[in-house]
Amino acid sequence: MSIDLPKRVSPSAAAWDDLVEGMSKSWMWSAMAMQDIRMRYRGSLLGPFWLTISMVIMIAAMGLIYSRLFNMEINRYLPFLTVGLVICNFVSTVIIEVCQTFLSAQNVITQVRMPFSVHAWRTVYRNLIVLAHNMVIVPLVLIIFRVSVDWTVIVIVPALAVLTINGIWISILLGMISARYRDVPPIVVSLVQVIFFITPIFWPPEALGIWMQALPLNPLFAAVDVVRAPLLGAAPLTYSWTVLLLVTVVGCIGTFALFAKFRSRITYWI
Amino acid sequence: MAFLRLRNLSVEFPVYQGGSQSLKKMLVAATTQGNLARDAMDRINVRALNDVTLDIEDGDRLGLIGANGAGKTTLLRVLAGIYSPSRGELYSSGRVSALLDVSVGLNPEATGRENIILRGMYMNIHPREMRARVDEIAEFTELGPYLDMPTRTYSSGMMIRLGFAVSTCIPPEILLMDEWLSAGDASFLEKAQRRMETFVGSSSILVLASHSTDLLRKWCNRGILLQHGRIAAEGDINDIIEAYAGAVALRA
Numbered sequence: 001m002s003i004d005l006p007k008r009v010s011p012s013a014a015a016w017d018d019l020v021e022g023m024s025k026s027w028m029w030s031a032m033a034m035q036d037i038r039m040r041y042r043g044s045l046l047g048p049f050w051l052t053i054s055m056v057i058m059i060a061a062m063g064l065i066y067s068r069l070f071n072m073e074i075n076r077y078l079p080f081l082t083v084g085l086v087i088c089n090f091v092s093t094v095i096i097e098v099c100q101t102f103l104s105a106q107n108v109i110t111q112v113r114m115p116f117s118v119h120a121w122r123t124v125y126r127n128l129i130v131l132a133h134n135m136v137i138v139p140l141v142l143i144i145f146r147v148s149v150d151w152t153v154i155v156i157v158p159a160l161a162v163l164t165i166n167g168i169w170i171s172i173l174l175g176m177i178s179a180r181y182r183d184v185p186p187i188v189v190s191l192v193q194v195i196f197f198i199t200p201i202f203w204p205p206e207a208l209g210i211w212m213q214a215l216p217l218n219p220l221f222a223a224v225d226v227v228r229a230p231l232l233g234a235a236p237l238t239y240s241w242t243v244l245l246l247v248t249v250v251g252c253i254g255t256f257a258l259f260a261k262f263r264s265r266i267t268y269w270i
Numbered sequence: 271m272a273f274l275r276l277r278n279l280s281v282e283f284p285v286y287q288g289g290s291q292s293l294k295k296m297l298v299a300a301t302t303q304g305n306l307a308r309d310a311m312d313r314i315n316v317r318a319l320n321d322v323t324l325d326i327e328d329g330d331r332l333g334l335i336g337a338n339g340a341g342k343t344t345l346l347r348v349l350a351g352i353y354s355p356s357r358g359e360l361y362s363s364g365r366v367s368a369l370l371d372v373s374v375g376l377n378p379e380a381t382g383r384e385n386i387i388l389r390g391m392y393m394n395i396h397p398r399e400m401r402a403r404v405d406e407i408a409e410f411t412e413l414g415p416y417l418d419m420p421t422r423t424y425s426s427g428m429m430i431r432l433g434f435a436v437s438t439c440i441p442p443e444i445l446l447m448d449e450w451l452s453a454g455d456a457s458f459l460e461k462a463q464r465r466m467e468t469f470v471g472s473s474s475i476l477v478l479a480s481h482s483t484d485l486l487r488k489w490c491n492r493g494i495l496l497q498h499g500r501i502a503a504e505g506d507i508n509d510i511i512e513a514y515a516g517a518v519a520l521r522a
Contacts, residue, residue, distance in 0.1 A: 028391055035377065035388070042379065111374040112392050113351040113366070180286075181293035264354035268283060 015260035022117025029118050033126040048133040055134055059085060059141075066202055075145040077204075082141045083228045084201040090131040091223050092192045094167045098123050099185035101175030106270045116259075116266060120171035124164060138231060149233045159226040166223070166248055169255040176262055179269040195220050205237075216243045272364030272443040272475050274326040274349055279358035281319040281344055281499075318344040320499040321358070326475055333486040333507050334479040335514045336496035342479040345496065346370060346446045349477060364475065367393065367442030372426075372433040372450055382417035382424070382432060383408065389436045403439050410435040410465070430454045434462055441468070444475045451480070463488060483511050 009017070022029075041047040059082050067077035098120070102109060105119045142149060178184045199221045205212050216222045216239040226244055229236040290296070319341050326332055326349075334342045347353050348360060350368040375392030376385045386407050390400035408417050411431040421429065430453055438445070445466075454462065466476065466489065480486050486493065486507055493510030495503040495517070503513045 025394075027396055028394070031391055031397065039377070039379070107371075108374060108392065110347070110352060111371045112368065114392070114394065177293075180291075181296070182291045183293055187293070267353055269286070 011263065012256075012260040015256065015263050018115040018259075018263065019117050019256075022115035022121060025115065025118055026121070028114075029121040029125055032118075032122045033129060036122070036126050037129055048130055051130060052133050052137060055085065055089070056137060059137070062202065070203060070207065072204065079141050079145050079147050079232055080204065080228070081202065083138055083231045084224055086131070086134045086138060087224045087227045088196065088199065088201045088220070089134065090127060091163065091220060092196055093130070094124060094127045095170060095174070095192050096185075096189055097127065098167070098171035098174045099178040099188050101171045102179045102266055102270055103175075109267055109270060116263060117168070117172065120168050120175060123171050123175075124167040127167070128164065142231065147231075147233055149231065153230045153233075155230050156227050159230070162244060162248055163223055163227070166244075166251060169248075169251045172259055173251070173255045176258065176266060176269075179266055180262075199224065213237065213239070216240045219243060219247045222247070272328055273362065274324075274364075274444065274475065274477075275361045276322050276324045276348075277359045277361075279319060279322045279348065279355045279360060280317060281341075281348060281353055282356040283316045283318055285314045285316055287314075318499050319348065319355075322499075322501055323358075324494065324501065324504075326477065328475065330492055331476040331490045332478070333490035333493040333510070334477065334496060335481075335486065335493055335510055336502075337518075340496040341499040342496055343370070343448055344499075346448055346477065346479055349444075350446055362444070364443035365440075366444045366446065367437050367440075368446040369433060369437045369451070370446065370448045372429045376421055376429075376433075378422035379420050381419060382411075382413060382421055385421050385432065386436055389433070390439075393437065395440065407435045407439050410461070426450075426453055427455055427458070431458055438465060442474065445477070447476070447478045449480050451478070451485070459485070483515075486511060
């Protein structure tokens with residue numbers, strides 16, 4: 001019996017299809033992410049606004065003490081601290097949570113066929129929802145402390161879009177590595193902690209003197225800077241965008257190569 | 271036209287344990303050539319399917335028979351496109367609906383009605399489309415007022431009713447089912463069979479793994495007997511059931 005069999009697709013074409021299909025399923029991952037948030041805050045009256053409140057308390061307490069410590073006026077220090085913390089909190093939580101991208105979806109991955117990138121979008125989108133809740137503090141602080149911001153603040157839109165793209169490749173990359181090597185998630189947590197402290201969130205970049213220009217070499221700083229500076233009515237450091245875009249391009253290409261190679265193994269790893 | 275064609279297909283599971291799941295140990299092993307961390311590579315390969323060649327065509331209602339661990343569930347997962355074969359090829363055409371696990375996508379805290387929508391989402395059906403089908407699905411389950419209760423209060427039989435109704439709400443071209451179906455009661459199985467007959471006519475495929483010879487006789491027309499990941503026998507369902515009974519008797 002002769003049957004003509006359909007052609008086989010190459011791994012990179014399959015990986016590309018996965019990404020495109022995953023993107024087109026926005027209704028699916030956005031609903032899943034909302035479901036995650038609802039489950040996480042089930043039974044609490046304020047929902048994710050609990051995080052917002054705890055952040056307000058942290059900012060108020062730290063603002064009072066650290067502004068003295070660094071000898072900065074509070075109406076300059078507090079907006080700086082607020083925006084920095086909100087963005088940095090988003091970036092570091094994404095990096096830590098994406099380690100579980102595939103591991104936490106184990107039940108789904110081993111039972112239903114769907115694009116792997118759906119799980120990456122779900123994790124990143126969930127964190128974008130939390131970011132949106134924390135973001136409500138920002139305009140309040142800017143108004144209270146009379147930070148003059150003009151229309152150029154609109155650049156935070158492409159900046160956040162670039163951060164989201166970075167979230168996706170990091171999610172796929174760390175999701176895969178963590179599925180294969182189970183000791184990676186705790187290693188990532190420790191690393192993020194170290195980077196958090198060497199990034200000027202609590203302390204002003206100016207405190208570094210001439211070394212300040214080297215700060216964008218730290219990608220976390222570059223990520224925070226492109227959003228924070230415009231919101232404080234300033235321009236980001238010269239190399240922040242360059243470093244961020246470089247990281248985006250290299251990250252996307254590198255992750256795509258690995259994703260194409262190991263995509264079909266993910267099910268076996270988890 | 272729906273079909274599933276397997277050519278010399280094998281599936282090997284690397285069972286990662288201990289050192290092989292640790293990046294640190296793998297790195298140490300790479301730099302010290304295995305002296306320090308001898309356990310880094312302790313992976314075992316389990317061959318769950320071995321050189322399987324099989325054609326499943328339109329109208330086939332195929333029963334999978336075999337002892338525990340013979341490879342039935344793995345075969346279903348390969349057919350569903352979940353596991354990529356480690357060797358050989360799978361060619362398929364047709365919309366696949368897989369009922370492998372009743373609880374996929376279900377949130378035990380949500381009500382039956384909410385879970386109908388949720389589960390639909392995992393089957394790639396938009397909530398908008400699903401809402402239009404809720405009533406029809408609710409009627410099929412016969413769960414009545416229970417549909418407004420959280421599904422954590424459901425018995426396994428009730429879960430099966432819900433899972434089956436949702437999974438078959440859009441007639442699939444290829445329906446894959448694991449053993450859990452046999453836990454349904456007689457009246458449900460009767461009803462499920464009638465529903466199946468409406469779409470498992472001439473133009474679609476059913477693959478069912480079960481230990482219930484009764485169910486297999488009723489639902490299937492072809493059968494394969496799996497032993498240690500290989501197809502030991504293939505043919506009419508009644509012959510295969512007898513072959514399996516013979517194999518069991520031989521061992522006893």
